[in-house]
Amino acid sequence: MTTVPDWLEVVLRAVAVLAAFLVLPLLVGQAEHKVMAHMQGRMGPMYAGGFHGWAQLVADGVKFAQKEDVAPRAADRAVFRLAPAVALVPYLVALTAIPLAPGVVGADMDAGLLFVLAASAVGVLGTLMAGWASGNKYSLLGGLRTAAQLLSYELPLVLAATSVAMAAGTLNLTGIADAWGPWWLAWQLPAAAVFLVAGVAELQRPPFDMPIADAELVMGPYTEYGGLRFALFLLAEYAGIVVLAGLFTVLFLGGWAGPFAHVVGWLWTLVKVFVVSVVVIWIRVAWPRLREDQLQALAWKVLVPVALGQLVLTGVVVVAS
Amino acid sequence: MSGGPLTGLARGLAVTLATLGRRSHTAEYPDHKPDLPPRSRGVIALLEENCTVCMLCARECPDWCIYIDSHKETVQVEGAARARQRNVLDRFAIDFSLCMYCGICVEVCPFDALFWSPEFEYAETDIADMTHERERLREWMWTVPPPPALDPGAPEAKEVEQATKPARGPRAERTERPERPSRPPRPSQGEAT
Numbered sequence: 001m002t003t004v005p006d007w008l009e010v011v012l013r014a015v016a017v018l019a020a021f022l023v024l025p026l027l028v029g030q031a032e033h034k035v036m037a038h039m040q041g042r043m044g045p046m047y048a049g050g051f052h053g054w055a056q057l058v059a060d061g062v063k064f065a066q067k068e069d070v071a072p073r074a075a076d077r078a079v080f081r082l083a084p085a086v087a088l089v090p091y092l093v094a095l096t097a098i099p100l101a102p103g104v105v106g107a108d109m110d111a112g113l114l115f116v117l118a119a120s121a122v123g124v125l126g127t128l129m130a131g132w133a134s135g136n137k138y139s140l141l142g143g144l145r146t147a148a149q150l151l152s153y154e155l156p157l158v159l160a161a162t163s164v165a166m167a168a169g170t171l172n173l174t175g176i177a178d179a180w181g182p183w184w185l186a187w188q189l190p191a192a193a194v195f196l197v198a199g200v201a202e203l204q205r206p207p208f209d210m211p212i213a214d215a216e217l218v219m220g221p222y223t224e225y226g227g228l229r230f231a232l233f234l235l236a237e238y239a240g241i242v243v244l245a246g247l248f249t250v251l252f253l254g255g256w257a258g259p260f261a262h263v264v265g266w267l268w269t270l271v272k273v274f275v276v277s278v279v280v281i282w283i284r285v286a287w288p289r290l291r292e293d294q295l296q297a298l299a300w301k302v303l304v305p306v307a308l309g310q311l312v313l314t315g316v317v318v319v320a321s
Numbered sequence: 322m323s324g325g326p327l328t329g330l331a332r333g334l335a336v337t338l339a340t341l342g343r344r345s346h347t348a349e350y351p352d353h354k355p356d357l358p359p360r361s362r363g364v365i366a367l368l369e370e371n372c373t374v375c376m377l378c379a380r381e382c383p384d385w386c387i388y389i390d391s392h393k394e395t396v397q398v399e400g401a402a403r404a405r406q407r408n409v410l411d412r413f414a415i416d417f418s419l420c421m422y423c424g425i426c427v428e429v430c431p432f433d434a435l436f437w438s439p440e441f442e443y444a445e446t447d448i449a450d451m452t453h454e455r456e457r458l459r460e461w462m463w464t465v466p467p468p469p470a471l472d473p474g475a476p477e478a479k480e481v482e483q484a485t486k487p488a489r490g491p492r493a494e495r496t497e498r499p500e501r502p503s504r505p506p507r508p509s510q511g512e513a514t
Binding site: 035037046285 | 336338341349
């Protein structure tokens with residue numbers, strides 16, 4: 001690494017992160033297509049690309065790109081057009097700080113955990129902007145639900161992450177994963193559960209998809225979107241799953257910890273990310289959607305107390321040891 | 322928290338996971354033709370050799386989707402005093418955009434000229450093309466499956482029963498029937514129908 005000039009290293013890392021950002025969400029999306037289909041006794045896409053529909057998302061992308069870019073007359077055009085980018089780009093930014101293995105990371109920051117949480121929280125802003133700018137009452141209602149959901153679930157998410165940061169004594173993601181030990185699986189289990197639930201809720205995925213509840217709000221904030229801009233929102237959702245799974249892997253599953261970690265550590269990280277993504281998909285398939293009041297009650301009456309209790313437990317153990 | 326909702330959620334996960342492990346029953350239609358039962362109502366086929374242009378099907382059709390044209394032909398029969406007349410079919414068409422697949426025409430045909438075929442792939446892009454002429458109806462005749470075997474214990478078909486019945490004895494052996502009372506005259510409004 002010492003022979004590589006700085007500018008080249010920056011470019012290479014940026015390109016690698018971009019490649020991961022373009023490939024991993026598609027893999028997760030394809031996995032969702034197939035896993036969800038088979039969980040529901042279907043087959044999912046079978047024709048695109050020839051072998052079990054592997055190219056379905058490529059075909060979808062081509063279709064979305066061909067469509068007309070329409071903005072409603074009542075829409076706030078500038079905000080309306082900007083919203084999909086605001087939804088998508090923060091996840092790209094967040095992905096740069098998630099390490100695959102020691103040194104294999106877009107940007108190794110001292111406050112990496114804070115950076116990822118802050119960046120991915122911006123992503124929800126895109127949904128808010130879309131809801132506000134669409135000039136559609138369903139979009140607006142969906143946007144407001146998004147805002148309420150963001151406010152409620154950001155707190156347990158951050159508290160659960162704080163617990164891990166306290167346990168590791170650092171905010172650096174590589175440091176957290178290095179400090180991880182197998183007994184954390186039991187010790188940090190409540191925090192892990194809270195983090196996963198709150199993370200799925202942040203992504204507005206079922207069973208927390210109240211903002212886009214199609215039976216009530218058509219498609220929520222995305223109602224007026226079509227073509228490539230709608231595809232960007234979809235891509236943002238899957239990128240969000242990747243970021244959530246990556247963060248969960250690093251915080252609670254030890255990242256690259258596993259047999260032969262010094263050789264294939266990055267592979268362990270990827271496998272864990274994929275497993276967590278499948279769990280997120282599995283939750284979506286198996287569980288019904290929460291009502292808006294249930295959604296809020298779950299955040300404030302269950303997740304926040306559990307996260308606070310975990311924080312106390314972590315504090316006691318860290319001080320005692 | 323009580324165990325109620327949590328057990329429900331766990332069961333949901335278990336069911337989806339079990340389904341994930343099983344093969345789906347999906348038959349990929351254009352590649353694998355469906356295995357249709359023999360009495361499927363796909364399309365109505367015409368065996369025009371059996372048709373005598375009696376027009377019963379066209380008349381009984383509830384939405385009048387059967388079109389029949391014909392003319393009469395005289396046939397000279399050896400040794401007959403007069404020439405015989407015979408109906409010749411000119412056109413037999415069914416408009417499948419109107420047909421509601423009730424099967425009354427198949428039931429009512431006295432000469433077994435109409436049959437149900439399980440063939441169903443005759444979609445068209447124009448509704449006017451849904452009227453199929455007798456050539457097409459005759460082609461569908463090749464897709465009509467043989468009648469399925471009777472259920473065990475079922476009574477024989479009427480035709481078979483008729484053919485295997487022992488011949489009647491001489492008339493004289495039969496006992497005289499009692500005289501039937503004469504029927505009352507029918508009410509006049511019944512004749513209108």
